Amino acid sequence: MFKHLFLAGIAGLSLATPVLAADPPPPAQLADFIGYSYASHLAAPHRGDRIAWVEMRKGVRNVWSAAAPDFAPRKLTDGTRDDGQDLTFVTWSPDGRILAWVRGEVEHNGWATGAPANPASAPGQQQEELWASVNGAPGVKIAEGSEPLFSSKGQLVFIRDYQVYTVDPANPGKATRLFYDRGRVGGLAWSPDGSRLAFVSRRGDHSFIGIYNGADTPITWVAPATAYDDNPAWSPDGTRIAFSRRTGTFDILAASAGEKPNPFSIWVASAADGSARQAWKSPATLNGSFPSVPDGLFLMWGAGDRITFRAELDGWAHLYALPAAGGEPVLLTPGEFMVEHVTMTPDGTALLYSANAGSVAGDIDRRHVFRVAVDRPGPAALTPGSGLEWTPAPLAGGRIAYISATAQTPPRVALAGADGKGARLIDPEPAPFPSQQLVVPKPVTFTAADGTVVHGQLFRPNGGKAKKPALVFVHGGPPRQMLLGWSYMDYYTHSYAMNQYLASRGYVVLSVNYRLGIGYGRAFQHAAKAGASGNSEYQDVVAGARYLQALADVDPARLGIWGGSYGGLLTAQGLARNSDIFKAGVDLHGVHDWTLYQNLGGGTRYEQGDVAAMKKIAFESSPEAAMATWRSPVLLIHGDDDRNVPFNQTVDLARRLAAQNIPFEEMILPNEVHGFLRYDSWLRADARMVRFLDERLKP
Template sequence: MKFRSFGLALWLATAGPALVPALLTTTQAQQKQNLTLEDIWQKGTFSAKSVPGFNWMKDGRYYSSLDQGSLVQHDVTTGQAVQTLVAAADLKLPGQDKPLPVDGYNFNADEQQILFSTGTEAIYRRSSKSTFYIYNRQTRQLTPLSKAAGKQLYATFSPDGRRVAFVRDNNLFVTDLATMQETAITTDGAINKIINGGTDWVYEEEFSFAQGFQWSPDSRYVAYYTFDESQVPEYNMQEWGPLYPKDYRYKYPKAGEKNSIVSISAYDVAAGKSTKMDVGAETDQYIPRILWTQTPELLSIQRLNRLQNKLEILHANAKTGQSNVVLTDTDKAYVDITDDVRYLAGGKEFLFTSEKDGYRHLYLYNMSGKLVRQLTKGNWEITEINGFDEKKGLVYFTSTEASPLQRHLYRVDLKGKGKTRLGEAGGGNNTVNMSADTRYFLNYHSEAGQPQVVSLRNGQDGKLVKTLEDNARLRQKLGDYNLGKLEFINFKTAEGVELNASVLKPANFDASKKYPVLMYVYGGPGSQTVKDDAGGGIAFTNYLWHQLLAQNGYIVVSVDNRGTGARGSDFKKSTYANLGKLETDDQAAAARYLATLPYVDKSRIGIWGWSFGGYMTALALTKNADVFKMGISVAPVTNWRYYDTVYTERFLKTPQENPAGYDDNSPVQHADKLKGKLLLVHGTGDDNVHFQNAVAFTDAMIKANKDYQTLYYPNRNHGIYGGNTRLHLYRQMTDFVLKNL
């Protein structure tokens, strides 16, 4: 190969100038590389860089980050490092030669003391336990947070920086940093019975938080959750490896079963006692959020009924526990829980987002819950509140106003005037991390097929201060490969439903040829796979795998069906109480539309997906067996009766109230309709979508005398990763596609 290239170079050197441009173009095309599974899953060839350990410092002028074990301060206006706050060499324990391998940190209020975490172990999706140390910048001393045995969870400074609260063994503690005296706030914690200061499995997974306590702004109180999960049924997973497999039992409330009974208390630090808050007499309910207001001793508690169609905001007195309802938000289907409640300084007003006009928008209320005004309006949605400028009365938020496929930062004042877009011009998606004073924000910008660009921007006008990471090397590296361009289209189904889709064609696409199509689906409520972004983690690596398939002559298409997000409440909630029906109807309709295109081989259309997408794949291959030739179903729910209460009942009600919603679109009920080739994949250690789902579906297919292939991964969780796992999985998936589509 080298010899041939060398000979060509000599020939080009003597060739006429008219020949050189054409030959160079041909040569460059020939030099384009093809992707390999090892590139994607083993070598880290396409790993994007970010800004690790980024934290805004208190004045908004500086930020800090971890750099090779040291904590470094950077100037926001230049992005340059200005000083090392803590050198790695200072993080040594007595008698140790090497510094602590820190994996996280947090400052106290005056930034003179720092909590460092090390040895962090993941528990579930959002929970982890670590060994925490306090570092004093003045004395340069490193002290363990606790002398007691066992790692700690969620260690958090009080706002005044004098104490740290944390959880250990399902109990909540507070340490006085002046004396390092540790006080137990609770003592009744017990595994699989009582949890204090943390959340149970279903809250962590479905309400998206694991830390179950918060300091009051004046540091006088710690508000905390208590979960009594003693009546919640246990799920048992076997951990394979030893001579006799171990049982792992944990509380998992399946649809229609008992949930934890949840209470909220406020611990008075000075008095050393807790007071239970009044959250009502009903115990079969959810408390998805608590939040301290700007008024001393006033705690905001969100209360949600079990069917999740009525959300109430309560204001509770931390000293007495007395509460009253100030705001109620209802919906004919369900109310989504967000973090978009903001209490304004002065204790007179708060911000709240709601879908009550058909799209998620921003509202201003007084503290009695009376509407002051709606601040935003239109056929677009707010996806996040990013910051609030108290002095100027400006709210910063991310929205879909430009397109459902995009996300951009905007601001508006408290009169609903002066709405302005900030940050990156053009398309793409932006994720924003704003300083507390809103003077600056960190912007993560990405577009389809392009790695993210991380930049610092001015909060007043959105102008670029400095690009911190442009991933230029990765961008150049991707340019060396034979990649197709991702296109976005929309089309109408036979029912007249307009759907958005992305289409990835081979780089050498020839419209006169016929191509097989593999559809990639997720399709769950409020989700999106059709977005103008590079994706992160699994999303970007799936994009690269789809490119690998395109190199092998496949067109890869993704369609956002009814039920997905960013297009208003009616579109998203159209699937309510009948999960799976309209979604798979739309995927089948999309396949039929693709079959009409002159360059698509209609006899070779397949589908694949993971989790909800695995469910969609299994259902599509059975209920729409004549449309799809093959499918790969990874970690699917196959019967919603097997999934958790919060997620499933939000969209289907309980199985007691709506049995048909659970059974009519269960792949288990339609196994006898299977015609195409199916690869069913699951991890035996999946704490989220239990392996039980795969077992039930395979059993149904055996009873129906249907052929299928299975691939299971011992002890792997819902993400199916670790070591060579992903490489192995995607090799099997690639082979299955090549052989069967």
């Protein structure tokens, strides 16, 4: 960590020499607040009555499992160190005999090296490793690769260097490549009988669906076209494949001239010869556009020859059922809410999902688990109340598992009956946590300058009516939503813990769910002239600040702002455009100049339009366009192996701040990625943030 110290009278040092300083001890109780246990990656097999998940506690990750009848938790790994090696892709064999998962992380972006992340700076190069546990035995490494998938026969395939490999987890020898494809392979889907493998071959400006039929048979290509084909799903009898088709390429400035419809279609193909017909096409409207975020289409083939998928045809992300023979889809989940975390029951008759719906005030800022049949509308709430629940996993015995949290209790695994009743927590080793010191955030709304109603969560500390410093928090994404409790994403679970910690230190904190975020309908998420095309979402941040300043217990002269990723961008916007409002800010790995992105004005010549004009708007929508009015101090925090926001975004801003003598500090974490993988990285960054804000916003 580097801190600019102004030293005088020391021979050989200039007045602004960067000096290497040891980290001081973290502020009181910070380690307790961010030392929570976090459960994720919950999975269940199709036939075995058991579950598995990943638990992370202070950066130490382990895989756990539990099985009927008592579901006593059992640890399958022996992780003891905060090594920054993530555990993901928890996957069961259909019979529940073998569990596979991935250790390590590779994120493939244009500016990234593609090498596995090494945030602990281990001397040896890290690898993305495939691990497995057979019959509940301790896990062992069986290959290098990712995205494991078992067939109904128990054959395990996975991805390495964008190619498909196979290995026997019970007798792991050398992994062998299943076949060669010149594209980037992903989206694997086994046929029900386990004899054929569908896959997506991504080839830049188009993609194909292929079917591997065995070593001695050519690949079957499914109705190849100049489109993006994706999401292959087999029919239960294995004779057909459903898939999605769309056109268009990603362009960060596509909305500069106004968002254009991006319709998609669903096709059904013969698995024998690849011939296909269109079963349905979405309308060429904005609501008919492909639902790329969050989480995509959730295309699945259910009982009764029905294809289920997610779309936003009524302006909300809902589930639909389409006859495989074609026709009009049936809306399964009507209402003003958004569907996420979708899975199908083993018999294919129902869908389980989470949604920000319910009967308790503020449920639009929560998540609950629901069930709906694949052939008719009529969702049933399985987890009502004021808690939060997500990622349902149906068990073969009829029960369901899910992740459960409250405003004060971090995410844990829960098990309930098929109707949601009789829920109980499955906790391997209850971790000490200061739940009693957490406040229950209050749902609030306020209005932006253009009349847009904005939601937020208010964290109000104890201390009565005395004037207190305040903070605006802005999430990243931007297609994210902060909740009235712990989040289902580890990055925002940490953010929630920090907002609680800041409240415990006497700050009034407002978490702003600005436009571009999810949870409030498609029009809110795809706002006009937002992001690089006009920055309209920033007025929501200002409205949140004005809301805070008007509270009786807030000192309007001691208001700060913090956020990461897109929240870092909005933090920089606040300091650059409104140093009169925001007196200090902490910007974690934010975007500062849209025009530094390599894919700016990307896409085909047909799509580009006037790139020069778009880039002009993009720069004017960036924080660096308002450097002339930036006065408030800022703390910049960034990992230099960031694969989401290029590190040059912070390099460029630091140089501009220095050139204008704007006070700033920086904390650079070598080899850390975008969402810090180490607890130690978060602890150091959080401690630095708290000290920075305390020094500037507390008397």
